[in-house]
Amino acid sequence: MDAIPLWVLFGLLILMLLLSAFFSGSETGLMTMNRYRLRTRAKRGERAARLAQDLVERPDHLIGWILLGNNVVQALAASITTVIGYRLFGEIGIAYAAGAVALLLLIFSEYIPKTLAAIYPERLGLPSAYIHWALIRLFYPVVWLVNRVSNALLRLLGVSPEEAAQHSLSAEELRTVVAEAGAMIPHRHQKMLLSILDLEKETVEDIMVPRNEITGIDISEPWEQVRAAIVDSQHTRLPVFDGSIDNLRGVIHLRRVVRLAAENNLDPHSLVGLASEPYFIPEGTPLNQQLLNFQNQKRRIGFVVDEYGDIQGLVTLEDILEEVVGEFTSDPATRIKNVYADPDGCYRVNGSVTIRSLNKNLGWKLPVDGPKTVNGLVMEKLEAMPQAGRRITIKGYEFEITETRANTVKSARVRPPGEQRAAA
Structure with a gap:
């Protein structure tokens, strides 16, 4: 490289830094893109989205190619920097070159491009899909060999690349996605979607x-x-x-x-x-x-x-x-059947009302792992035949039996914990 002018070497170094930044940034952009938004755009016919989806469906191929290209580019950058350092400062310049190339690669080829790609994954990931898709096919024999060796080592560790490529969501994860959708999904639609998930x-x-x-x-x-x-x-x-x-x-x-x-x-x-x-x-x-x-x-x-x-x-x-x-009615007073609010904050509740409906509609936290109705809950706590006027406390909720019929609780008056403290 002694015959190559310094300005050419500096130009090659800048090129290697840019190529390394491309590999690093595009890797982060492609791997952090929202898979479901990407699939939606691909179904709409966007070519970049289709190519990106093909790439991320086999992350072992994509990562293998990007690491291969990035390592080659960074090795060339290190060699060019070493030559520049030797020609400018002699043997001591080699040590300077090692530190300089490490700092340059860290800042310009790793930190900045990966940060930008993490913030704007689609802006950087989708355009890069064209280049990676073409280069992977151009250098397919090398990529295939690297993947075969790497996947064989992964299988020895009990890791299957095919299983790692799956991105299915559990019901709880899907519930979190819906709850955190924010303004993208109207609040009422969020409640409906969560209710569908709760059916199971x-x-x-x-x-x-x-x-x-x-x-x-x-x-x-x-x-x-x-x-x-x-x-x-x-x-x-x-x-x-x-x-x-x-x-x-x-x-x-x-x-x-x-x-x-x-x-x-x-x-x-x-x-x-x-x-x-x-x-x-x-x-x-x-x-x-x-x-x-x-x-x-x-x-x-x-x-x-x-x-x-x-x-x-x-x-x-x-x-x-x-x-x-929700209830097929527009009258808020009738949305909870057989439940009536009193001015003092208490509720008159029919014994057949389910615990689940009280918790869902009034925000209560009565136990639901046992009896399903108010009658069953009170009877379980009493462990005796109910009598009008009898009072019991369950999880901070004060129940007063107001009417009985055939040894069952026909109706009760319930004072929630907050109202009980306020009354005291």
Whole structure:
């Protein structure tokens, strides 16, 4: 290199620094790009995004090529700096050159390009995809050899490059992504997406109507009462049973009853004939699975049964959808069924209200790992038959039984911990 002018050597050194900065910056940009945004842009037909996606799907190929190119460039930069140092300062210049090249590579070829790429990954990563994609194919034999040797060593350490290339998200990670989306997703849409993810955590028992609150048509009653039940019903579908819900005969759609009623041809026999076969749901079925079951079975209503086949409650498709979009009502006062706020901060609660709905709608923190309803929670804590006026405290919430029926808590008055401290 003695015949090469110094200005040429300096030019080559600057070129090597720029190439090293390109390798370092593009590596950071490509590896830190949002994979899901990249996949979306690739589906829209953006060529740079498609090339970048091809590269990052096999990070062993990409990293192997970038490290190979960067090491070659940095080795050339070190050699050129050594020659420049020797020609300017003699043998002592070699020591100066070693320190100078290390500082130059650290600042201009590592720190600055990687920092910029981490801040603007798409601006630097996408354009570089064209160059890397072409160079990897140009030098494919060398890249292939380096990858084969490197992957063999990785497998000895128990690492599979194919598995490392996967970027699947768990439900909890996806929940974090949605929660941190900020202004990109409206708040209400965030709540709906999180509610969909929460469906797998809840079961049909959490939202079912308890069997003692199921309203239907009892054909054992006088016919006039049956007709009145049909006329006054606020539901479009009603279970038909004989004496009790355990003798379930089917489910009737009131739209099918209207024609016969108008023609005065409706009687108990024809009513049962119009009823469709009941659909039963095993207890413990997750809500996300039951939503799919409703869709596959073309059903909108089902009866939850325990391991003995006894009916425990009723679940509808609308109940599951309300878990996602909220109650189908615009009146805030009726969004929590059978819960009424008092001026003093207490709440009058029906015993059939679920603990989960109280926690979800009022921000309470009552225990949910045991009984599902207020009645069950109070009964478990009492360990005795309930009596009106009895008070107990559960996790700081003061429950006062206000009404009982058939050895169950019909209603209670609840004072949250904050209101209790304020009243004191």
